[in-house]
Every structure is written in C-alpha cells, then in structure tokens.
Amino acid sequence: MKRRNKISLYMTMAFLVLYIGLLILLYLSEHSDSNATIRTFSDAFWYSLVTLTTVGYGDVTPVTPLGHAIGIIFLLFSAGMIMTVLGAVISFVSSEGLPLLMLRFQRKKDWYYFADYSVESNTLAENIYKEDPDAVIIYGEEKDSQMEYPDHPCLFISASPAKIVACKKNVGTKCKVFFMKENDIGVNIRAVDIYRLPVEVYARTTNGKDHLSGNIRFFHSYDCCARQYWRSRPLCSHETMIVIIGFGNYGRCILERAIMTNVVSVDQHVAYHIFGDPNGFLAMHRSLHKTFSINESSETIDSLLFHDRPWEEHHKILEQADRIIICDDVEQDGWNVYWRLERYYKTRGHIDLHSNRRAPGVSFFGTNKEIYTPDQIMRTSLDKAAITINEIFRRSVSYPTLSWEELDDLHRESKIAAADHLLMKIRILLKDEKITGFTADTVEQAYKRYCETKKIPAMQDMYRRLDHMRWLRFYSFYNWSYGPVRDDTARQHPMLCPYGDLTPEQKRERDAAWELLGSISVEL
Numbered sequence: 001m002k003r004r005n006k007i008s009l010y011m012t013m014a015f016l017v018l019y020i021g022l023l024i025l026l027y028l029s030e031h032s033d034s035n036a037t038i039r040t041f042s043d044a045f046w047y048s049l050v051t052l053t054t055v056g057y058g059d060v061t062p063v064t065p066l067g068h069a070i071g072i073i074f075l076l077f078s079a080g081m082i083m084t085v086l087g088a089v090i091s092f093v094s095s096e097g098l099p100l101l102m103l104r105f106q107r108k109k110d111w112y113y114f115a116d117y118s119v120e121s122n123t124l125a126e127n128i129y130k131e132d133p134d135a136v137i138i139y140g141e142e143k144d145s146q147m148e149y150p151d152h153p154c155l156f157i158s159a160s161p162a163k164i165v166a167c168k169k170n171v172g173t174k175c176k177v178f179f180m181k182e183n184d185i186g187v188n189i190r191a192v193d194i195y196r197l198p199v200e201v202y203a204r205t206t207n208g209k210d211h212l213s214g215n216i217r218f219f220h221s222y223d224c225c226a227r228q229y230w231r232s233r234p235l236c237s238h239e240t241m242i243v244i245i246g247f248g249n250y251g252r253c254i255l256e257r258a259i260m261t262n263v264v265s266v267d268q269h270v271a272y273h274i275f276g277d278p279n280g281f282l283a284m285h286r287s288l289h290k291t292f293s294i295n296e297s298s299e300t301i302d303s304l305l306f307h308d309r310p311w312e313e314h315h316k317i318l319e320q321a322d323r324i325i326i327c328d329d330v331e332q333d334g335w336n337v338y339w340r341l342e343r344y345y346k347t348r349g350h351i352d353l354h355s356n357r358r359a360p361g362v363s364f365f366g367t368n369k370e371i372y373t374p375d376q377i378m379r380t381s382l383d384k385a386a387i388t389i390n391e392i393f394r395r396s397v398s399y400p401t402l403s404w405e406e407l408d409d410l411h412r413e414s415k416i417a418a419a420d421h422l423l424m425k426i427r428i429l430l431k432d433e434k435i436t437g438f439t440a441d442t443v444e445q446a447y448k449r450y451c452e453t454k455k456i457p458a459m460q461d462m463y464r465r466l467d468h469m470r471w472l473r474f475y476s477f478y479n480w481s482y483g484p485v486r487d488d489t490a491r492q493h494p495m496l497c498p499y500g501d502l503t504p505e506q507k508r509e510r511d512a513a514w515e516l517l518g519s520i521s522v523e524l
Helices: 003-030 041-052 065-094 097-104 119-131 161-168 221-232 249-261 279-284 315-320 331-344 374-378 380-396 409-420 422-430 440-453 457-477 504-508 511-523
Strands: 111-114 136-139 175-179 199-204 211-213 216-219 241-245 271-275 303-307 323-326 350-354 363-365
Touching: 003 041, 003 065, 041 065, 097 161, 111 119, 111 161, 119 136, 119 374, 161 175, 199 374, 216 221, 221 249, 221 363, 221 374, 241 249, 241 315, 249 271, 249 409, 249 457, 323 331, 331 350, 374 380, 380 409, 380 511, 409 422, 409 457, 409 511, 422 440, 422 511, 440 457, 440 511, 457 504, 457 511
Parallel strands: 111 136, 111 175, 175 199, 199 216, 241 271, 241 323, 271 303, 323 350, 350 363
Antiparallel strands: 211 216
C-alpha cells in the first residue's frame, strides 16, 4: 500500500475512535440526570447527527456541563465537515472526478482520446463528431482558461490512456487514441506501454513506417494531403505536363502519389517538372529510372525532370504546363509564389496552391478539414479495399499466398496503392474524367462495363497491361528489380519485367485490382 493511502487510513481510524469515544462520554454524562433528554446511546448518536449536519431539531439536548462541552466539540466538527464536504464537491466538479463519472454512463459509445488539444486534434475531432454525433471526444489535458471551447461536445480530462481504458472496462468498441504531434509517440510520456492497452492507436509521424506493433499505426499528414489532392484532382488524359514548385515534405509526397497513382493509359507520357533539391529523393529511389525517364523528356513513358535553377527562369515551362502545383512547406512562401505567378507569368493551365487559408478565386488544397478526417487518418475504407484485393488475388492464383495479417508493411502498401488507383480505373472504364469520388451507381456501372469489355481479348489485355504498369512503378519506387525467383531480402521479383514477358498466370494476377469493383459494388 502506498504511504499516502496508509496515512489516510490511519487518520480515518483515529477520527472514528474519537467520535465513538465522544458518543460514549455524552451518554455516560447525560443518562443519569433526571432532566436529561439523552438517556440512551442511540439518543446520543441522534444528537451528534443533527448537530454535525447543522440541522438542529432541538428534540434532544445535553443538560450537564460535560454534555455541553461535548456539544461544543460537535459544533466545531460540523463547521469543519461542511468545509470539507464543500471542498470535496468543488474538487470533484473542477477536477477529473465529474468527467470520469460522466464517462461511466457512456461506455457503450465510441470513445476517441486525444493526447493533447491542438488545431489538428480539434479538426479531426470535429470531423469525427460530424460522422458520429454519439462519439465521446476526450482531450487528455486540462482546459486552458484562454482556450476557446470547441464547437463539438467534448471532455477535458488530465488523465492517461490507461486510466481512460480502465474507466471504459472493455464495454463496446475499443477506445481510439490519437497522438497528433509529429513523432510525439516517441517522447510523450502518455505513450509509454500504450501497446499493452486494448486500444487502437494512431500516431502522426514523419518517417516511412506504418506499423510499430499490433495496435499502433502511424499516419503522415503530408501523405494524407497528397492522397487527398490526387483523389480530388485526378490526372486527366489530356495533361502531359505537370509542374511542382516546392520539393519539401509536401512536394515529395505529391510526386510519390503521382508516381503510384497517375496511370491513365498504357501510352501516356506525362512530364513532371519539379523545382527543388532532388538529390536525396533520387539517391533513395535509385531504381525509378526503370519505369521513368529521369531528367530527359520522353515521348513514350513518363518523365521526372528536376530543375536546379529557380522556377522564375523557366517561363516557357510555366506557360505550357497543364497544371502548376505550389506546395511549399511554408505556407506564406507558397502564397508568395502564387502571387508572383499570377502577376508576372502567362500560364494556360490551372494553378493549385497548398494552403490552409481560403481566398476567393484561388484553387487551394490541403486544408486541415480535408486532411484530418477519420477516413484519411484511420484509412478504414482504403484498408478494407486493400484487404479485399489481397483476398481476390489469393483466390486467383494456384500457389500459396499470405493473408493480410501475414503481409509485411511493403506488401500491405502494395495492396493499398492498388486500392488508391480504383478511382482512376472507374474514370477509365466509364470514360468520364469528371468523376472524383465513389458512389454506388458509378461503381456498379464501372464494374458492369468491365465485365462486358473484358470478354474482348484486346480490352482484357489492355486492363492487365495498365495495372502491370502501375504495379511496376510501385516496386521500382521501392527499389525492387527483376529476379528469376522472388527474394524479398534481395528485393527481387520475377514479374518485374515487361508485360509481354509475363506468363499467362502472372497476367491473370493483374485482374484482382479490377475485380475489386465488383466487391465494392455489392457492398455499396
């Protein structure tokens, strides 16, 4: 037992002994007096209660000098008790006592715990509440007196995740815990031993790892921004020149998503002009030259053209670009680029600006409300689609394959990249580049179109070729190369070759990503 608990126990026992002793003395001093109204021990106990609670009925009163003295002691005790009880009530209401009591009545609801309150935490919590009005939002810190109270119902409780989990008692769904500061899980004391708790953890990071342990998942705000950008503004078939200004965290993720998602035709040749330091990027992704033309424009495959000199000097490129993406990590620097482009340059393509601020007439992307959504951070629908792709793939091949739980991060990401390309597949099948989202009707139409057209050998071959092209880009991005036998340690795969060199069974493997449309259609 802790020292503080022992002291509290000893003080309680001492108070009880003193109280019972005073009752005995009161009874002994009063019961033999002829004028006394306190004649039994129960009368003494009753008198003490009405005195200590300051009710004072007056039906029994002490008459002896010793009884009066004991009565004075009870009166003094009553003032102390009132102050103690009042202090306890105030402490209960102002501390975590009342919020924890309120939580106990909501155990069956979904709980979302944020390790701290921030703009990002508030935005995600607000989006969660919009989707689930019964959600219980918990911020793991005391409310600052200067803090503006959130627009959604929430509780501020300076308590650890372990204490919150203990309060939930495994009732309903698992509590979801969020660490919204970059790389916070490595230094935040509340993350200690969190992998032992029955919770789902989502931690913001800047590294490339997606999993730490079974219940901990990382998310990247930059990658979420890039994924949201290409999902809301997919590449169109007429676009052959894309300019990216700013190659920090946001710029790199924008390019990475473009590499793995922007596959619209087997004959495409999109030129990406990137303004920013490419050295680290090219050193890391040293195998990209197998699927892209690096620093040399091509008319047969996509090109990655990195420019050492400032974007201001390349008037012709800016003028011919189909779209210009401004994605500087420092938002104000991005706005400065935007105003200079608008004022001094002739452009025929549209300009997209990464900004959390809105302004009339400006095409902006990557606001907190767009990035910090439940589906972006928890990736529920994307992961579900990826799991389904893996199951379809397992059924389509004759050799043993791994379940989703058995896959490592890279191969999970491979399925997720295939799921990310679904929107593009729908646009290709329906020949409608205005589609920027899934609906039950569009998915059903796309799958029906796929089933009809895959009966034509040339069309089926084109679908497989297109997905193989996407698949090659993914593995070259992660520095895999061809090998006669699959070797994950050496990063070699027998399918990393031209489509024409694949076996019939290997070509059929490319059907899984297209067949997923049928599963989604049924679900929707």
